[in-house]
Amino acid sequence: AICNNRIWASVEVSCGKLFVTGGYANIADYTAIKTLESMEMYDPETDTWQEISSKRSVSKSISLLHFILHYMAHLIFFQAIFVSSHSSGFPCFLLMDEILRVFSDCGYVNPSKVQHEFIPRAMHGFDLNCQAKSGSGKTTSYVIATLQQLDPIEGDVSTLIMCRTQELASKISEEYAKLAKYLAEINIAVFCGDTRAKKNRGLLKNNCPHIVIGTPGRILALGKSGALKLNKIKHFVVDECDRILAD
Numbered sequence: 001a002i003c004n005n006r007i008w009a010s011v012e013v014s015c016g017k018l019f020v021t022g023g024y025a026n027i028a029d030y031t032a033i034k035t036l037e038s039m040e041m042y043d044p045e046t047d048t049w050q051e052i053s054s055k056r057s058v059s060k061s062i063s064l065l066h067f068i069l070h071y072m073a074h075l076i077f078f079q080a081i082f083v084s085s086h087s088s089g090f091p092c093f094l095l096m097d098e099i100l101r102v103f104s105d106c107g108y109v110n111p112s113k114v115q116h117e118f119i120p121r122a123m124h125g126f127d128l129n130c131q132a133k134s135g136s137g138k139t140t141s142y143v144i145a146t147l148q149q150l151d152p153i154e155g156d157v158s159t160l161i162m163c164r165t166q167e168l169a170s171k172i173s174e175e176y177a178k179l180a181k182y183l184a185e186i187n188i189a190v191f192c193g194d195t196r197a198k199k200n201r202g203l204l205k206n207n208c209p210h211i212v213i214g215t216p217g218r219i220l221a222l223g224k225s226g227a228l229k230l231n232k233i234k235h236f237v238v239d240e241c242d243r244i245l246a247d
Contacts, residue, residue: 159210162238191214200222
């Protein structure tokens with residue numbers, strides 16, 4: 001489809017919003033079509049487009065015939081996609097059945113405003129700074145997004161959550177445990193000052209968790225000792241980052 005003189009190669013719908021990626025800026029230059037490094041999001045409620053810089057950069061050339069076929073196909077898809085564009089329930093996030101089963105068990109139907117805005121962006125791979133009132137669903141937002149994208153590999157910590165206090169770490173761990181109820185292969189661990197660092201190092205060595213939740217001091221100590229390897233981490237969340245930086 002064409003938007004703002006750009007030809008798009010991919011169109012997706014998530015959480016009632018339309019996401020378009022790829023294409024190129026000059027319709028006359030069809031000899032070297034290259035995908036762009038940005039995504040645009042259309043919100044039907046406000047009838048506005050927002051350009052989002054993507055961390056994923058892809059570039060490829062395609063033939064004129066390939067371009068025409070893609071262009072025609074996505075013009076049709078672009079118009080058909082609005083049939084469900086106003087859907088706002090959790091199923092529109094295209095989450096795993098295991099997570100949706102938890103929502104069904106808990107009676108969750110529709111996401112909060114924060115979740116509606118945060119989850120689709122996070123699942124498209126963007127770095128985000130989320131600020132909202134307490135109780136608005138921020139924690140659940142990143143728990144859902146990280147669980148959905150988690151590919152559990154034995155011996156690798158792939159998600160690291162840093163928070164200020166032991167109490168907050170416990171609450172975050174409980175939220176992960178609740179939403180990962182049907183994801184038995186995922187291991188979660190809390191590393192805080194109430195447990196000896198030696199015990200944390202032993203857990204990382206012998207039964208490495210896929211998700212680590214901890215306070216800055218303990219995370220720093222484990223990282224410096226080499227027990228917590230950071231090179232395989234794909235998702236990093238700092239809860240209450242403003243207060244952590246202030247401290």
